[in-house]
Amino acid sequence: SQTIHQWPATLVQPVGSPLSLECTVEGTSNPNLYWYRQAAGRGLQLLFYSVGIGQISSEVPQNLSASRPQDRQFILSSKKLLLSDSGFYLCAWGRLYRQRDVNTEAFFGQGTRLTVV
Protein backbone atom coordinates (compact mmCIF):
# COMPACT_ATOMS: atom_id res chain seq x y z
CA SER A 1 0.00 0.00 0.00
CA GLN A 2 1.04 3.58 -0.51
CA THR A 3 2.25 5.77 2.30
CA ILE A 4 3.43 9.34 2.52
CA HIS A 5 5.92 10.60 5.06
CA GLN A 6 6.41 14.22 5.93
CA TRP A 7 8.84 15.62 8.49
CA PRO A 8 9.38 17.24 10.82
CA ALA A 9 5.96 17.45 12.45
CA THR A 10 6.73 20.77 14.12
CA LEU A 11 9.45 23.32 13.55
CA VAL A 12 10.32 26.65 15.14
CA GLN A 13 12.78 28.71 13.17
CA PRO A 14 14.11 32.26 13.53
CA VAL A 15 13.51 34.87 10.87
CA GLY A 16 16.22 34.78 8.22
CA SER A 17 17.12 31.12 8.77
CA PRO A 18 16.89 28.51 5.99
CA LEU A 19 14.16 25.91 5.69
CA SER A 20 14.00 22.39 4.36
CA LEU A 21 10.87 20.25 4.64
CA GLU A 22 10.94 16.80 3.15
CA CYS A 23 8.21 14.57 1.84
CA THR A 24 8.60 11.03 0.55
CA VAL A 25 6.11 8.60 -0.91
CA GLU A 26 6.28 4.83 -0.84
CA GLY A 27 4.38 2.20 -2.77
CA THR A 28 3.75 4.07 -6.00
CA SER A 29 5.72 5.39 -8.92
CA ASN A 30 5.64 8.64 -10.88
CA PRO A 31 3.09 10.31 -8.62
CA ASN A 32 2.00 13.91 -8.87
CA LEU A 33 3.37 15.68 -5.80
CA TYR A 34 2.01 18.80 -4.14
CA TRP A 35 2.94 21.28 -1.42
CA TYR A 36 0.13 23.19 0.23
CA ARG A 37 0.16 25.79 2.96
CA GLN A 38 -2.69 26.21 5.35
CA ALA A 39 -2.93 29.49 7.23
CA ALA A 40 -5.60 30.01 9.86
CA GLY A 41 -8.95 30.74 8.24
CA ARG A 42 -7.50 30.77 4.75
CA GLY A 43 -7.96 27.24 3.58
CA LEU A 44 -5.39 25.32 1.61
CA GLN A 45 -3.19 27.26 -0.75
CA LEU A 46 -1.43 25.31 -3.47
CA LEU A 47 2.23 26.34 -3.48
CA PHE A 48 3.94 23.92 -5.85
CA TYR A 49 3.16 20.80 -7.80
CA SER A 50 5.29 18.38 -9.73
CA VAL A 51 4.46 15.82 -12.39
CA GLY A 52 7.96 14.36 -12.60
CA ILE A 53 11.59 14.56 -11.50
CA GLY A 54 12.91 18.08 -11.85
CA GLN A 55 9.54 19.39 -13.02
CA ILE A 56 8.17 22.01 -10.65
CA SER A 57 5.24 24.35 -11.20
CA SER A 58 4.90 27.31 -8.87
CA GLU A 59 1.46 28.61 -8.14
CA VAL A 60 2.27 31.60 -5.97
CA PRO A 61 5.36 33.83 -6.18
CA GLN A 62 6.93 33.89 -2.77
CA ASN A 63 9.88 33.24 -0.59
CA LEU A 64 9.77 29.47 -1.03
CA SER A 65 11.04 27.01 -3.60
CA ALA A 66 10.52 23.31 -4.25
CA SER A 67 12.62 20.56 -5.73
CA ARG A 68 12.06 16.96 -6.76
CA PRO A 69 15.44 15.25 -6.85
CA GLN A 70 13.94 11.75 -6.97
CA ASP A 71 10.67 10.32 -8.25
CA ARG A 72 9.13 10.01 -4.81
CA GLN A 73 10.83 12.84 -2.95
CA PHE A 74 9.58 16.41 -2.78
CA ILE A 75 11.39 19.13 -0.85
CA LEU A 76 10.18 22.56 0.18
CA SER A 77 12.91 25.09 0.88
CA SER A 78 13.65 28.65 1.72
CA LYS A 79 16.95 30.50 1.94
CA LYS A 80 15.67 33.07 4.43
CA LEU A 81 12.43 32.61 6.30
CA LEU A 82 9.99 35.45 6.86
CA LEU A 83 7.44 35.77 9.64
CA SER A 84 4.72 35.39 7.01
CA ASP A 85 6.03 31.91 6.17
CA SER A 86 4.50 30.57 9.38
CA GLY A 87 1.73 28.07 8.79
CA PHE A 88 0.81 24.44 8.43
CA TYR A 89 2.46 22.82 5.42
CA LEU A 90 0.97 19.75 3.82
CA CYS A 91 2.52 17.46 1.27
CA ALA A 92 0.29 15.34 -0.92
CA TRP A 93 0.64 12.85 -3.71
CA GLY A 94 -1.88 12.02 -6.37
CA ARG A 95 -2.34 9.54 -9.12
CA LEU A 96 -2.08 10.91 -12.62
CA TYR A 97 -5.34 12.32 -13.82
CA ARG A 98 -6.29 10.09 -16.68
CA GLN A 99 -9.47 9.89 -18.67
CA ARG A 100 -12.09 9.32 -15.99
CA ASP A 101 -9.66 7.34 -13.88
CA VAL A 102 -11.61 5.96 -10.95
CA ASN A 103 -8.46 5.93 -8.87
CA THR A 104 -7.86 9.65 -9.15
CA GLU A 105 -7.46 11.28 -5.77
CA ALA A 106 -4.83 12.86 -3.56
CA PHE A 107 -3.34 11.53 -0.35
CA PHE A 108 -1.96 13.81 2.32
CA GLY A 109 0.84 13.65 4.83
CA GLN A 110 0.32 14.61 8.45
CA GLY A 111 1.67 18.10 7.96
CA THR A 112 4.42 20.29 9.41
CA ARG A 113 3.58 23.13 11.75
CA LEU A 114 6.14 25.87 11.02
CA THR A 115 6.46 28.82 13.35
CA VAL A 116 8.84 31.57 12.37
CA VAL A 117 9.89 33.71 15.32
Next chain:
Amino acid sequence: AQSVTQPDIHITVSEGASLELRCNYSYGATPYLFWYVQSPGQGLQLLLKYFSGDTLVQGIKGFEAEFKRSQSSFNLRKPSVHWSDAAEYFCAVGALWGNKLVFGAGTILRVKS
Protein backbone atom coordinates in the same frame (compact mmCIF):
# COMPACT_ATOMS: atom_id res chain seq x y z
CA ALA B 1 -8.38 28.02 -14.05
CA GLN B 2 -10.46 26.08 -11.62
CA SER B 3 -11.66 27.51 -8.32
CA VAL B 4 -13.75 26.43 -5.36
CA THR B 5 -16.01 28.44 -3.07
CA GLN B 6 -17.19 27.27 0.32
CA PRO B 7 -19.49 30.08 1.43
CA ASP B 8 -19.83 29.00 5.07
CA ILE B 9 -16.75 29.51 7.24
CA HIS B 10 -18.37 28.07 10.36
CA ILE B 11 -21.43 25.90 10.86
CA THR B 12 -22.86 24.70 14.17
CA VAL B 13 -25.38 21.87 14.32
CA SER B 14 -26.87 19.85 17.14
CA GLU B 15 -25.89 16.24 17.51
CA GLY B 16 -28.38 14.09 15.63
CA ALA B 17 -29.42 16.88 13.28
CA SER B 18 -28.89 16.80 9.55
CA LEU B 19 -25.98 18.56 7.90
CA GLU B 20 -25.34 20.17 4.55
CA LEU B 21 -22.05 21.86 3.67
CA ARG B 22 -22.04 23.91 0.51
CA CYS B 23 -19.47 23.86 -2.27
CA ASN B 24 -19.51 25.69 -5.59
CA TYR B 25 -16.85 25.21 -8.21
CA SER B 26 -15.72 26.90 -11.35
CA TYR B 27 -14.23 24.84 -14.14
CA GLY B 28 -14.73 24.75 -17.87
CA ALA B 29 -15.36 21.04 -18.18
CA THR B 30 -16.63 18.22 -16.00
CA PRO B 31 -14.29 18.23 -13.04
CA TYR B 32 -13.14 15.75 -10.49
CA LEU B 33 -14.69 16.81 -7.17
CA PHE B 34 -13.62 15.82 -3.69
CA TRP B 35 -14.55 16.33 -0.08
CA TYR B 36 -11.85 16.00 2.57
CA VAL B 37 -12.03 16.21 6.35
CA GLN B 38 -9.28 17.49 8.63
CA SER B 39 -9.09 16.97 12.37
CA PRO B 40 -7.08 19.59 14.30
CA GLY B 41 -3.35 19.39 13.60
CA GLN B 42 -3.77 16.48 11.22
CA GLY B 43 -3.56 15.84 7.52
CA LEU B 44 -6.57 15.46 5.26
CA GLN B 45 -8.70 12.37 4.87
CA LEU B 46 -10.76 11.75 1.77
CA LEU B 47 -14.49 11.43 2.45
CA LEU B 48 -15.71 10.93 -1.10
CA LYS B 49 -15.10 11.87 -4.70
CA TYR B 50 -16.97 12.33 -7.93
CA PHE B 51 -15.48 11.72 -11.34
CA SER B 52 -18.35 10.58 -13.55
CA GLY B 53 -21.59 8.63 -13.58
CA ASP B 54 -24.11 8.72 -10.78
CA THR B 55 -24.36 12.26 -9.44
CA LEU B 56 -25.07 11.10 -5.89
CA VAL B 57 -21.87 9.84 -4.33
CA GLN B 58 -21.62 7.85 -1.12
CA GLY B 59 -18.57 8.23 1.09
CA ILE B 60 -17.16 7.09 4.38
CA LYS B 61 -18.60 7.88 7.81
CA GLY B 62 -22.14 8.14 6.44
CA PHE B 63 -21.48 11.17 4.23
CA GLU B 64 -22.84 11.70 0.75
CA ALA B 65 -22.57 14.44 -1.84
CA GLU B 66 -24.55 15.37 -4.91
CA PHE B 67 -23.03 16.79 -8.08
CA LYS B 68 -25.32 19.32 -9.75
CA ARG B 69 -23.86 20.51 -13.02
CA SER B 70 -26.53 23.18 -13.58
CA GLN B 71 -25.66 24.79 -10.25
CA SER B 72 -21.91 24.04 -10.34
CA SER B 73 -22.32 22.61 -6.87
CA PHE B 74 -21.13 19.60 -4.93
CA ASN B 75 -22.76 19.85 -1.50
CA LEU B 76 -21.88 17.44 1.28
CA ARG B 77 -24.66 15.96 3.41
CA LYS B 78 -25.14 13.72 6.40
CA PRO B 79 -28.56 12.79 7.77
CA SER B 80 -27.53 12.61 11.43
CA VAL B 81 -24.40 14.30 12.78
CA HIS B 82 -22.29 12.74 15.52
CA TRP B 83 -20.06 14.70 17.92
CA SER B 84 -17.04 13.05 16.32
CA ASP B 85 -17.87 14.78 13.02
CA ALA B 86 -16.63 18.09 14.42
CA ALA B 87 -13.72 19.03 12.15
CA GLU B 88 -12.87 21.19 9.17
CA TYR B 89 -14.20 20.15 5.80
CA PHE B 90 -12.66 21.01 2.46
CA CYS B 91 -14.11 20.78 -1.00
CA ALA B 92 -11.65 20.44 -3.87
CA VAL B 93 -11.71 20.39 -7.64
CA GLY B 94 -9.18 18.63 -9.83
CA ALA B 95 -8.56 19.44 -13.45
CA LEU B 96 -8.61 16.50 -15.81
CA TRP B 97 -5.47 17.51 -17.64
CA GLY B 98 -3.93 20.18 -15.45
CA ASN B 99 -2.68 17.93 -12.67
CA LYS B 100 -3.73 20.48 -10.07
CA LEU B 101 -5.98 19.99 -7.09
CA VAL B 102 -7.48 23.25 -5.85
CA PHE B 103 -9.18 23.56 -2.49
CA GLY B 104 -11.84 25.81 -1.04
CA ALA B 105 -11.24 27.80 2.13
CA GLY B 106 -12.87 25.17 4.30
CA THR B 107 -15.88 25.00 6.61
CA ILE B 108 -15.42 24.43 10.32
CA LEU B 109 -18.15 22.22 11.71
CA ARG B 110 -19.04 22.44 15.39
CA VAL B 111 -21.41 19.92 16.93
CA LYS B 112 -23.31 20.84 20.06
CA SER B 113 -24.78 18.26 22.37
